Amino acid sequence: MNRLFTGLQVALLAVTVTAGANAAVPPLLPAVATVHIKDFKYHLPDLTVHVGDRVTFINDDDEAHTVTATDKSFDSEGLDTAGTWQHVFTKPGTHHYFCELHPYMKATIVVLPAAAK
Numbered sequence: 001m002n003r004l005f006t007g008l009q010v011a012l013l014a015v016t017v018t019a020g021a022n023a024a025v026p027p028l029l030p031a032v033a034t035v036h037i038k039d040f041k042y043h044l045p046d047l048t049v050h051v052g053d054r055v056t057f058i059n060d061d062d063e064a065h066t067v068t069a070t071d072k073s074f075d076s077e078g079l080d081t082a083g084t085w086q087h088v089f090t091k092p093g094t095h096h097y098f099c100e101l102h103p104y105m106k107a108t109i110v111v112l113p114a115a116a117k
């Protein structure tokens with residue numbers, strides 16, 4: 001976090017830092033899918049997973065981004081450059097999410113019922 005931020009980003013990051021001041025960056029666990037955030041877009045913008053699947057989000061941009069559910073059921077909060085966040089999807093359905101810092105950034109994850117084993 002040694003770059004310049006806009007006021008909005010500073011405000012958001014301040015909240016994030018306060019919440020996780022002493023939290024070490026958690027190790028990445030195996031995930032079924034990885035969404036890279038690059039050039040102000042989520043790749044993949046349309047992803048299908050199953051209930052219980054873990055998805056990794058990685059910010060490849062020089063700008064901070066978030067992964068925030070439209071219904072707020074999940075929220076990565078600010079991800080700095082190279083920041084990562086993982087989420088296990090537990091509710092089937094179509095989950096729309098966006099970046100709180102750049103609300104035009106939108107994507108969807110479809111969560112299907114747990115895969116038969």
Ligand SMILES: [Cu+2]
Binds near residue numbers: 064
């Ligand atoms: Cu963003």
